[in-house]
Amino acid sequence: DAGVIQSPRHEVTEMGQEVTLRCKPISGHNSLFWYRQTMMRGLELLIYFNNNVPIDDSGMPEDRFSAKMPNASFSTLKIQPSEPRDSAVYFCASTPPTAHVYNEQFFGPGTRLTVL
Amino acid sequence: LAKTTQPISMDSYEGQEVNITCSHNNIATNDYITWYQQFPSQGPRFIIQGYKTKVTNEVASLFIPADRKSSTLSLPRVSLSDTAVYYCLVGDIPQAGTALIFGKGTTLSVSS
Numbered sequence: 354d355a356g357v358i359q360s361p362r363h364e365v366t367e368m369g370q371e372v373t374l375r376c377k378p379i380s381g382h383n384s385l386f387w388y389r390q391t392m393m394r395g396l397e398l399l400i401y402f403n404n405n406v407p408i409d410d411s412g413m414p415e416d417r418f419s420a421k422m423p424n425a426s427f428s429t430l431k432i433q434p435s436e437p438r439d440s441a442v443y444f445c446a447s448t449p450p451t452a453h454v455y456n457e458q459f460f461g462p463g464t465r466l467t468v469l
Numbered sequence: 470l471a472k473t474t475q476p477i478s479m480d481s482y483e484g485q486e487v488n489i490t491c492s493h494n495n496i497a498t499n500d501y502i503t504w505y506q507q508f509p510s511q512g513p514r515f516i517i518q519g520y521k522t523k524v525t526n527e528v529a530s531l532f533i534p535a536d537r538k539s540s541t542l543s544l545p546r547v548s549l550s551d552t553a554v555y556y557c558l559v560g561d562i563p564q565a566g567t568a569l570i571f572g573k574g575t576t577l578s579v580s581s
Contacts, residue, residue, distance in 0.1 A: 358510075386569075396513070396556075396571040444512045458513025458569060 357381070357461035359445050363469045371433040373466045376449030377426055386445040386458060387420055387430050396444070402428065435468045442466070473557045478576040487544045489575050491557030494538050497502060502540045505556040507574070513556060517542070544577075554580045 357378040358456045359425040366372055378385050378436070380403055386401040400410040408421070442465050447459040474492040481487045493502070501520050505513040507529075515545055519531040519540070530543040554574040578581060 379472065388571075394509075395573045438529075446512065457515040460513065463510075463512055 355398045357445055357447055357459055359443075359461040359464050361464060363465045363467075365469065366385075366434055366435055367469050369434040370468075371431065372435045372439075372468075374430040374432075374443050374445075374464060374466070376428045376430070376445030377460060378428070378445070379449070379459055380426070382447035382449045382459070383416075383425065384448045385422060385428050386446040386448075387428070388446065388460075390434060390444060392442045399430070407431075432466075435466075437468045440466055441469050471525045472560055473572055475500065475557050475572065475575045477573065478578070480580065481490055481547055483548055483569070484546050484581060487547050487579075489542045489544075489557075489577070490531065490539055491542070491559075492539045493557070496537050496559055497561065498556075499561040500537075500559050501561070502537075503558045503560075503569075504529070504531065504542050505571070506579060507554045507556065509553075513554075513571070516555075526559050528566060538555075547565050547577075547579045549579050549581060553577060 357379055360375045364372060384403050387398055387399040388396050390396045397412055399412045400420045401408055405422045405425060418432055420430045441464045444460050444463045446460040448458050503518040504516050506516045507513040512575055515532045516528050517526055519533050521533050524531045532541040554576050556571050558569055558572040
């Protein structure tokens with residue numbers, strides 16, 4: 354089975370540009386998470402969805418960040434306008450509805466974003 | 470969520486057993502202890518979870534003392550490929566879809 358799919362794998366953009374990161378969770382999974390990882394701050398949760406509904410977006414750094422999950426198989430994380438401090442690796446993860454025994458999250462390969 | 474404390478880094482040689490200890494003094498009755506592993510340029514992956522005593526799987530063992538205020542992840546006979554960051558997480562087994570809170574983790578470097 355395919356794992357969590359993220360695109361693009363690498364993104365280089367200039368400050369002020371809009372950036373859209375995409376995620377396809379594992380089929381059948383009903384929870385989706387967006388994380389950001391930097392050397393300074395480690396791995397931070399940005400937002401997560403249950404059954405396509407945003408549950409907790411308190412980790413979203415500011416209004417420049419937005420996330421959507423229009424259906425069970427697709428989510429986007431948008432940054433508009435982007436700033437150099439947004440440079441990081443962005444991970445998407447998903448869990449199936451029966452994962453609660455282990456709360457095992459399945460992570461994608463990440464998108465490395467560089468904002469110049 | 471209980472706060473966890475683990476060493477920032479550890480060094481080892483191939484073939485040695487590595488033990489990474491995590492402190493979680495404020496662990497609650499319903500909390501479980503979960504470890505994730507992250508290789509360079511990859512997302513974290515679940516490796517083991519336990520509530521008390523000892524849990525073993527094909528990757529690692531997890532030792533949890535009776536007071537549950539700490540836990541030790543044990544990697545037997547490490548190889549170069551075990552070089553990774555290891556995260557200790559403590560929290561209640563949630564309804565499906567509850568977020569995980571990652572700390573800084575322990576960077577394990579294995580040398581030949």
